[in-house]
Amino acid sequence: SLGQGISNAFRKLLRRPTVDEKAVEEFVKDLQRALLIADVNVDLVLALSERVKKRALEEKLPLGLTRREHVIKVLFDELTVFLGESYQPLRYISGRSNVYMLVGIQGSGKTTTGGKLARYLKKRGLKVGLVCADTYRPGASDQLKQLSERVEVSFYGEPDAKDAVKVAERGVKKFKGEGYDVILVDTAGRHKEEKGLLKEMKEITGKIKPDEIILVLDGTIGQQAFNQAKAFNEATDIGSIIVTKLDGAAKGGGALSSVVATGAKIKYIGTGEKLDELETFDPPGFVGRLLD
Amino acid sequence: KELTDKNMDEAFWDLQLSLLQSDVALEVAEAITEKVKEKLKGKRVGRFTDLKTLLEEALRESIKEILTPKSSIEILALAEENKGKKEPLVIVFLGVNGTGKTTTIAKIGRMLKKKGYNVVFAASDTFRAGSIEQLEEHGRRTGIRVIRHDYGGDSAAVAYDAIQHAMAKGVDVVLIDTAGRMQTDKNLLEEVNKIVRVSNPKLTIFVGDALAGNDAVEQAKKFNEAVGFDAVILAKVDADSKGGAALSITFATEKPIIAVGTGQKYDDLASFSPEWFLSKILD
Ligand SMILES: Nc1nc2c(ncn2[C@@H]2O[C@H](COP(=O)(O)OP(=O)(O)OP(=O)(O)O)[C@@H](O)[C@H]2O)c(=O)[nH]1
Ligand SMILES: Nc1nc2c(ncn2[C@@H]2O[C@H](COP(=O)(O)OP(=O)(O)OP(=O)(O)O)[C@@H](O)[C@H]2O)c(=O)[nH]1
Ligand SMILES: [Mg+2]
Numbered sequence: 001s002l003g004q005g006i007s008n009a010f011r012k013l014l015r016r017p018t019v020d021e022k023a024v025e026e027f028v029k030d031l032q033r034a035l036l037i038a039d040v041n042v043d044l045v046l047a048l049s050e051r052v053k054k055r056a057l058e059e060k061l062p063l064g065l066t067r068r069e070h071v072i073k074v075l076f077d078e079l080t081v082f083l084g085e086s087y088q089p090l091r092y093i094s095g096r097s098n099v100y101m102l103v104g105i106q107g108s109g110k111t112t113t114g115g116k117l118a119r120y121l122k123k124r125g126l127k128v129g130l131v132c133a134d135t136y137r138p139g140a141s142d143q144l145k146q147l148s149e150r151v152e153v154s155f156y157g158e159p160d161a162k163d164a165v166k167v168a169e170r171g172v173k174k175f176k177g178e179g180y181d182v183i184l185v186d187t188a189g190r191h192k193e194e195k196g197l198l199k200e201m202k203e204i205t206g207k208i209k210p211d212e213i214i215l216v217l218d219g220t221i222g223q224q225a226f227n228q229a230k231a232f233n234e235a236t237d238i239g240s241i242i243v244t245k246l247d248g249a250a251k252g253g254g255a256l257s258s259v260v261a262t263g264a265k266i267k268y269i270g271t272g273e274k275l276d277e278l279e280t281f282d283p284p285g286f287v288g289r290l291l292d
Numbered sequence: 293k294e295l296t297d298k299n300m301d302e303a304f305w306d307l308q309l310s311l312l313q314s315d316v317a318l319e320v321a322e323a324i325t326e327k328v329k330e331k332l333k334g335k336r337v338g339r340f341t342d343l344k345t346l347l348e349e350a351l352r353e354s355i356k357e358i359l360t361p362k363s364s365i366e367i368l369a370l371a372e373e374n375k376g377k378k379e380p381l382v383i384v385f386l387g388v389n390g391t392g393k394t395t396t397i398a399k400i401g402r403m404l405k406k407k408g409y410n411v412v413f414a415a416s417d418t419f420r421a422g423s424i425e426q427l428e429e430h431g432r433r434t435g436i437r438v439i440r441h442d443y444g445g446d447s448a449a450v451a452y453d454a455i456q457h458a459m460a461k462g463v464d465v466v467l468i469d470t471a472g473r474m475q476t477d478k479n480l481l482e483e484v485n486k487i488v489r490v491s492n493p494k495l496t497i498f499v500g501d502a503l504a505g506n507d508a509v510e511q512a513k514k515f516n517e518a519v520g521f522d523a524v525i526l527a528k529v530d531a532d533s534k535g536g537a538a539l540s541i542t543f544a545t546e547k548p549i550i551a552v553g554t555g556q557k558y559d560d561l562a563s564f565s566p567e568w569f570l571s572k573i574l575d
């Protein structure tokens with residue numbers, strides 16, 4: 001929001017006749033504030049700002065850069081260390097079925113993202129199947145089935161089943177047998193305190209051996225992002241992250257925390273409720289929005 | 293022994309950091325820190341340890357003041373007062389996508405039914421895939437009738453229809469489920485505004501996600517400005533939420549939190565305890 005963004009801090013930095021230690025300290029304070037408002041993990045903010053300050057003050061100025069430009073470059077460098085420099089696609093091996101499993105906290109947008117991914121991959125000429133392995137949420141199977149009809153991909157669900165592991169297994173087996181390129185498995189929402197559900201997630205993973213376990217993260221999540229992502233990663237190896245609801249006002253700083261907690265890369269972002277509102281992740285764009 | 297300004301600044305910075313780590317929104321953490329500073333003005337401080345104790349005391353007081361509701365809203369009490377009246381007790385639930393509105397409605401419906409009230413659900417989310425089936429399944433499980441139209445239909449018309457049905461059949465309470473929406477979407481805010489105008493509810497409840505960070509303040513403020521709500525229910529508190537969202541939302545809107553969602557089952561609805569949140573935030 002106005003007056004709080006790092007762009008203002010940059011502007012202040014630009015207006016200074018010289019960029020001395022005091023100017024860097026002030027810039028770092030503004031940076032901290034911008035990152036905190038963006039929901040980045042507090043410890044991460046402190047660590048990042050310390051590194052930016054240290055590098056800005058101690059590093060020898062690279063050739064051709066003013067001290068001002070150097071400060072800005074250091075900031076972007078530090079942030080892109082985690083996020084990567086460009087879009088990275090989901091792991092895909094042609095000639096066989098690829099299984100992608102969607103996991104995440106309740107309400108984060110897994111089912112909707114499943115529909116979006118199915119549409120996206122189908123547009124790329126792949127044969128896609130959607131499996132509903134959420135046996136808890138009322139109407140979960142109906143929801144995914146309706147989305148699969150909208151994007152015209154095959155659907156597998158067992159609305160009255162109680163065993164999510166078995167449903168996932170049967171769904172994946174069916175689509176593998178029919179030569180599908182990608183099998184997207186939607187699972188029930190769960191959080192780190194629900195040990196039984198984390199165990200279930202582990203069991204599903206063990207049975208369907210996903211090529212990618214995608215953590216679907218709500219862009220509005222606050223300081224809990226780090227610990228929740230860490231718990232998911234301890235139960236199953238999170239390979240990628242999709243951050244949803246970035247069409248709102250949230251900056252998605254929690255996503256940065258979850259990247260640090262899992263070592264996974266953000267590959268897509270959700271920018272709305274409609275099935276075409278999925279974008280490939282663009283690190284510079286994300287950082288720009290984070291600091292805006 | 294004189295306390296230096298530097299000690300004071302460090303102490304206040306630590307205070308603010310601890311609030312931020314409890315997931316309190318930045319602007320709220322800053323405002324509370326200012327509040328604490330005000331409380332400490334003119335107080336005599338001895339050694340550094342005295343400042344720490346004074347700070348914690350002032351912080352505890354400030355948080356307690358914010359969290360203790362100024363008004364008391366109790367759904368069961370409202371249902372009791374409304375019993376026998378020609379018009380049903382109408383409650384609208386609104387909020388951002390995925391916060392727990394539909395599940396919260398199901399919990400409240402079941403609670404009312406157990407206390408002997410006659411309830412209907414209004415499926416005013418005519419947009420999201422599976423929203424009607426989700427509410428219908430809750431209806432089956434709780435024995436509560438769902439008034440619904442088709443997907444793509446007018447959401448306000450469903451609410452109206454449900455209220456007419458309630459009046460005709462002597463139903464006590466109408467719980468209206470609305471679609472999730474971003475507080476940045478003016479059209480969608482206008483849509484839910486229309487539902488509220490048409491249904492003229494006794495109570496409008498904002499359902500927030502306990503896991504939300506700084507956006508919790510923005511959501512609550514915008515919804516309150518654009519539509520207006522009377523009370524807040526915070527869901528997913530069981531996800532080990534640090535409690536900050538409760539403080540942020542209450543500070544920003546001054547509306548009472550009347551319940552918290554503590555899980556996905558029908559019994560997982562608890563009354564809001566300022567003491568419990570205070571201990572979580574200060575932990
Ligand atoms: N505005 C917006 N809404 C989104 C986005 N992604 C999902 N949603 C909405 O968020 C809400 C929750 O989405 P779901 O797909 O049901 O979430 P889920 O993770 O499957 O939920 P559970 O299965 O209950 O854990 C729905 O209202 C979606 O339409 C997004 O990128 N932007
Ligand atoms: N752990 C936990 N999960 C909850 C709680 N309340 C709701 N949920 C879960 O959160 C998810 C989303 O709940 P919904 O009731 O569909 O949320 P909603 O606000 O109606 O979502 P939209 O209509 O899509 O905006 C579901 O998986 C619920 O079971 C709660 O208090 N604790
Ligand atoms: Mg789902």
Ligand SMILES: [Mg+2]
Nearest residue numbers: 393394417423
């Ligand atoms: Mg709903």
